[in-house]
Amino acid sequence: MDFALATEFSPSAYRYHSESHYSDKGAPNMVTILQQLHQSLDPRTVFACFGKIIGQYLPVNGIQLHLKEYRLSWGREQGLQVKQHLTLDDVDVCIHYRLHEPLQHSQTELFHQLQELLLRPLINAIDYDQISRQAMFDALTHLGNRRYYNEMVKQTIARSQRNGEPFALVVLDLDNFKTLNDQHGHLIGDDVLLSFAQTLQQAIRESELAFRIGGDEFAVLINGDTDDASVLCQRVLQMVDSNNLLNRFNVQTSIGVAQWQTQQSSSELYFNADKALYQAKAAGRRCYRIAASV
Secondary structure (H helix, E strand, O other): OOOEEOOOOOHHHHOOOOHHHHHHHOOOOHHHHHHHHOOOOOHHHHHHHHHHHHHHHOOEEEEEEEEOOEEEEEEOOOOEEEEEEEEEOOEEEEEEEEEOOOOOHHHHHHHHHHHHOOHHHHHHHHHHHHHHHHHHEOOOOOOEOHHHHHHHHHHHHHHHHHHOOOEEEEEEEEEOHHHHHHHHOHHHHHHHHHHHHHHHHHHOOOOOEEEEEEOOEEEEEEEOOHHHHHHHHHHHHHHHHOOHHHHHOOOEEEEEEEEOOOOOOHHHHHHHHHHHHHHHHHOOOOOEEEOOOO
């Protein structure tokens, strides 16, 4: 299954046991539940909260939902399957439930009442998440933008300070890109930027992030040391060499690498990588250089 797990809450802790268990708990306060669902603007947290709540009162083992590009799942894929179709603001949603046992007649109304509370906070969270993502990604290349880079490098430094795991910064820019723009125009330039971004995205590992931080300048955060970064640099250079579009316009890339040092700021790290990049350009371009450790 390709559903993303909403794991903020453990379903086993809230699994329904019997109708008498529901009777002991009393009727849920719908206003309080609605407030709980609106507390987060993360779609997976909202969905997990809904799973926790409905699992407290009804024999629900698991839930799956597909809305826009979001595939959400809570609980286990075991039990009787029940499909429900809901509509809100012309948005049609199909929800798949897995039940521990069939609903009693007295539970059906509560089931629908709880279900009707989900869509508004979930759609709000998805809309907010998409707007936030748009603010963090470059419209042309779909890589992370400078704002996203600044945020992630701070998080990566904090994580490295906690656990001691090394990381490196790779900065890249395109050789001969200004000449290409002057001779062939910005439309061709955009095609080249997009092609390079796709090549870079294919070259990195799933755990790594690539960014377009401005113009024809790109960056990658590497989980590892300069040896790991060197492997990436070699891979990128080889892939650029085999890229027909880039070769047609004589566009290559120069690359600089710097490994983060303890107590180093994000700006110092970038300065070292950028300095190594210019050393690569001075060495004839179409190559990479690694900043010396302090």
